[in-house]
């Protein structure tokens with residue numbers, strides 16, 4: 001589909017990424033997913049393309065500019081490798097780097113940012129707790145001021161990159177109950193009292209690590225408070241916009257994988273004396289998939305343009321996220337149906353996309369929460 005906002009620079013960025021994904025990731029995606037991890041060198045190789053540097057100052061190894069179209073191109077092209085756990089393994093960094101850039105003290109930024117941007121080190125965002133993720137304002141992990149330090153106690157779960165990251169952005173309660181008493185902290189994985197265990201036997205995203213994190217009297221200097229005390233909720237919500245935008249773009253890439261593999265199968269497979277693609281019912285499935293892909297793509301491009309111009313179109317991002325996960329669910333299901341029994345076998349991209357739909361519908365703000373937020377943003 002034509003993008004009216006395309007520029008030469010954006011096209012070059014996307015082509016470079018597409019080429020990188022096709023040669024450095026896709027041939028190994030199946031093996032890495034089955035193995036449950038990606039080689040660390042991939043963080044560094046893809047980091048060298050600048051993909052972690054959007055919105056990060058050049059002084060800290062970033063690009064010194066931001067562009068939502070390029071952010072989206074990164075997520076879409078990466079998803080086309082057919083194993084979105086690979087994007088997730090790299091992605092703990094992308095959802096935590098913004099708050100570090102915007103809110104961490106200069107000495108922390110100087111110490112860690114260029115390593116994170118280059119892919120040498122990993123970072124993760126730790127918000128969700130065992131007691132729940134949707135209701136962020138009910139967070140129970142605490143950070144108590146004690147002299148020159150804060151002492152953090154509690155637990156986080158489902159944290160992407162949690163087993164391998166060196167740095168964490170952690171949400172904790174510093175004040176009254178509800179959204180006004182939450183703050184963000186920067187935490188080194190070497191902090192005494194910090195420990196982690198892996199989440200295993202997941203439905204999808206096998207190539208990525210998710211962890212439960214434990215904070216047992218973790219003492220961090222007061223300078224590790226990120227932004228103002230008790231103002232963390234707003235920062236968390238602001239950060240979600242980029243995460244959700246990236247997820248919409250990733251889902252677009254997944255839908256295209258489903259479409260391409262379904263069409264290619266339908267062009268080869270014969271039933272009742274003709275190619276599958278000649279049957280009207282199959283042609284209608286392809287038309288329905290294609291229409292949904294176009295709608296998500298057009299909406300995403302429109303949102304990227306608005307986000308670039310500012311302010312962030314929060315209602316549109318929320319609507320795009322749940323619309324995209326519903327469209328993806330449809331495409332994955334129809335592609336599976338077109339592949340028939342072959343789609344049910346491990347090792348093909350459609351089978352994996354089908355399993356990886358649900359994390360898109362739940363993670364980073366579930367469909368239900370996105371609908372709620374959209375309507376609230378509409379002033380209703």
Ligand SMILES: Cc1cc2nc3c(=O)[nH]c(=O)nc-3n(C[C@H](O)[C@H](O)[C@H](O)COP(=O)(O)OP(=O)(O)OC[C@H]3O[C@@H](n4cnc5c(N)ncnc54)[C@H](O)[C@@H]3O)c2cc1C
Nearest residue numbers: 125126127128132133134158159160362363364365366368
């Ligand atoms: C693979 C994976 C990776 C993740 N990575 C991270 C990460 O890196 N960092 C991080 O902090 N979190 C991460 N998460 C957590 C994710 O953000 C949460 O799973 C999500 O926010 C939902 O929270 P929950 O699972 O606790 O569900 P709950 O909040 O318990 O909700 C359960 C269900 O009830 C619905 N629900 C809740 N409230 C309402 C309501 N008011 N009205 C209607 N329905 C409602 C929800 O939509 C959901 O369907 C990850 C999750 C997964 C699965």
